[in-house]
Amino acid sequence: MPRKAATARGRTLGAELRLLRKHLGLSTRAAAERIGWTAATLNRTENGLRVATAEEVAAVLGAYGVVSGERERLLALARDAEMPGWWEPGDSIYPTPLKALIGFEAQAVRITNVEISLVPGLLQIPEYARAIMAASGIPPLEIETRVATRMGRQAILSRPQPPKLLALIDEAALRRPVGGRHTVIEQLRHLQRQVRRPNIEVRVIPLEVGAHPALAGPFTILEFDRANTLVYQSSKRASIFVDAVSEVAEFVACVDTLKAASLPPDRSNALIAKIIAFYGS
Numbered sequence: 001m002p003r004k005a006a007t008a009r010g011r012t013l014g015a016e017l018r019l020l021r022k023h024l025g026l027s028t029r030a031a032a033e034r035i036g037w038t039a040a041t042l043n044r045t046e047n048g049l050r051v052a053t054a055e056e057v058a059a060v061l062g063a064y065g066v067v068s069g070e071r072e073r074l075l076a077l078a079r080d081a082e083m084p085g086w087w088e089p090g091d092s093i094y095p096t097p098l099k100a101l102i103g104f105e106a107q108a109v110r111i112t113n114v115e116i117s118l119v120p121g122l123l124q125i126p127e128y129a130r131a132i133m134a135a136s137g138i139p140p141l142e143i144e145t146r147v148a149t150r151m152g153r154q155a156i157l158s159r160p161q162p163p164k165l166l167a168l169i170d171e172a173a174l175r176r177p178v179g180g181r182h183t184v185i186e187q188l189r190h191l192q193r194q195v196r197r198p199n200i201e202v203r204v205i206p207l208e209v210g211a212h213p214a215l216a217g218p219f220t221i222l223e224f225d226r227a228n229t230l231v232y233q234s235s236k237r238a239s240i241f242v243d244a245v246s247e248v249a250e251f252v253a254c255v256d257t258l259k260a261a262s263l264p265p266d267r268s269n270a271l272i273a274k275i276i277a278f279y280g281s
Contacts (some may be wrong), residue, residue, distance in 0.1 A: 009049030012107055013057070013077050015227040018046040020064050034063040047257045054078040097239035101220070102149075106156055108163045109238070110223040112255055114214045116170040118178070119187055121150050122157060123167060123194055123202075128187040131179030162199045170214065171207045172274050181279050188276045195269060203231050203262035204271050212261055213254045221251055 020041075021031045032042040036059070044050045052139070057078035061071050105111060105122070115119035116273060119128060129150050133143045156162060174191075179183045195202050205212060220232040231242040231251045263271060 010051040011104075011227055012046040012198060013052065013074070014046045014222070014226070016074060017052075017057070018112060019061055019226060020060075020066065021046070031063070035060055038064075052078060053237060067169065082272065085185040097232075097234070097241070101239075102153055104222050104230060104232070105153060107224055107227075108222040109225050110164040110166075110221075112168070112217075112223075114164045114168045114220070114255065114258060115173055115218045116214050117173050117218070118177065119169065119173060119191065120167050122154055122165060122187055123200075124150060124186050125183075125190045126151060127179050127183045131183060157194075157200065158195070162197075165200045166254065166255075167200075167202045168205060168214070169202065170205045170212075171271065174204065174272060177279070185276055185279050188272050188279075191272055192269060192276075195265065198250040199267055200265060202243075202268055202272075203259065205258060205262045206271070209261045213257055221248075221255065 019115065021028070024031075028043055028046075029039045032039040032212070035042065041050070045052050045056075055231050056077055057075060061074060066074070081236045111122070113122065118124075118132060121129070124132075126147050129147050130143055133146055134140075138146060140248070157165060174188060191202055205214070217233060217235065224230075228243055228245070228250075229248050231248055233240050233242065242251070262268070
């Protein structure tokens with residue numbers, strides 16, 4: 001009974017089902033026999049590699065003896081997991097990895113963006129994003145749709161329970177005059193406003209540091225309440241997610257190194273102000 005690859009909500013559902021099984025002390029094989037599935041199907045469902053229908057989840061919950069409010073909560077999550085997100089309007093212009101990233105951002109409790117040449121997408125203003133897209137050769141008719149999507153992604157930062165965002169940005173990215181003098185000033189002022197929020201922290205990696213691990217390429221770490229941490233890497237040719245524990249640990253260690261090399265928030269903000277003054281002179 002293979003189904004489409006899981007959405008972010010499907011991955012969250014899988015993590016919930018795995019917790020239920022472990023709480024009962026059941027092995028994957030024993031639980032699968034109880035449900036009437038193969039162990040491989042249950043394993044793929046728990047790991048977010050397939051989306052279970054609401055009917056299938058009901059069967060799992062029945063086999064596990066889950067009743068009342070918890071049953072209704074998980075069935076509602078199952079129904080939601082089958083629905084497309086606001087970024088998936090049928091024949092979308094967005095590549096599958098980007099759609100997955102948007103979904104994972106919406107589920108994450110903590111996001112760490114490491115950028116070396118640009119301001120992170122979650123902190124960009126429309127004019128800045130538009131300039132990047134135009135320079136990347138995106139057709140003009142698509143640019144406004146893509147800009148709207150990028151701005152829509154940022155809504156997670158102002159919801160009632162927003163994720164914590166740590167942005168580690170190379171100083172070179174802040175000095176790059178993307179979109180011209182006016183746009184870069186407005187972008188930097190936007191960063192200053194955003195860091196006033198308790199859930200957002202921006203740290204600048206100063207040029208004087210020289211070489212550092214992030215020069216190998218930007219990446220995003222997404223942490224969740226009940227699912228394993230993911231790392232997202234993107235380039236012009238390919239985008240990938242990394243979830244192997246050992247590999248994720250390497251990126252986490254890289255962040256620790258970068259935090260030690262970066263300026264603390266107050267000094268980062270002072271450097272941003274200095275760059276604004278430079279462009280405003």
